[in-house]
Amino acid sequence: MSSVFSLQERVRWIDCDAARIIHYGAYIRFFEIAETEMYRSVGLPYATAFDSLGCFPIRAAYHCEYRAPARLDDLMTISIWVSHWGRTSFTVSFRFERASDGLLLADGWCRQVTVDLEEKRPMPIPEALRDRFEPYALVEA
Numbered sequence: 001m002s003s004v005f006s007l008q009e010r011v012r013w014i015d016c017d018a019a020r021i022i023h024y025g026a027y028i029r030f031f032e033i034a035e036t037e038m039y040r041s042v043g044l045p046y047a048t049a050f051d052s053l054g055c056f057p058i059r060a061a062y063h064c065e066y067r068a069p070a071r072l073d074d075l076m077t078i079s080i081w082v083s084h085w086g087r088t089s090f091t092v093s094f095r096f097e098r099a100s101d102g103l104l105l106a107d108g109w110c111r112q113v114t115v116d117l118e119e120k121r122p123m124p125i126p127e128a129l130r131d132r133f134e135p136y137a138l139v140e141a
Contacts, residue, residue: 004079005038005136008099011074020072027064027106031094034078035110042132050117053126057112060089064108068098075099082137085130088122089113093138
């Protein structure tokens with residue numbers, strides 16, 4: 001049964017502007033933390049994942065809708081999942097919620113293209129990657 005991968009992270013001073021509200025660019029950093037931990041949770045730590053898969057997923061597009069401000073020291077629940085599989089690309093969707101009350105802070109997606117390690121040219125998504133991410137694949141029909 002598929003589900004989302006979730007973790008919690010706190011908004012730190014470095015993530016905020018002068019008004020103590022999270023800076024919009026910090027969401028990308030938090031997305032990448034969640035993505036890194038999702039890879040680790042399926043036995044593909046970043047340190048060895050791409051060499052073992054023979055490819056690297058590069059970011060082709062990133063889209064984020066900002067719904068409500070996260071503030072300094074808020075604990076956020078970050079949920080991510082694979083929402084689309086293509087031949088050479090896949091999409092990872094995400095949601096940021098304030099942990100204390102479930103308020104939606106931001107949501108969106110990141111499209112990634114698998115490229116070979118040397119030429120950086122698109123290549124089919126390795127079956128090993130699809131298989132490992134199956135627990136977190138909530139693919140749209």
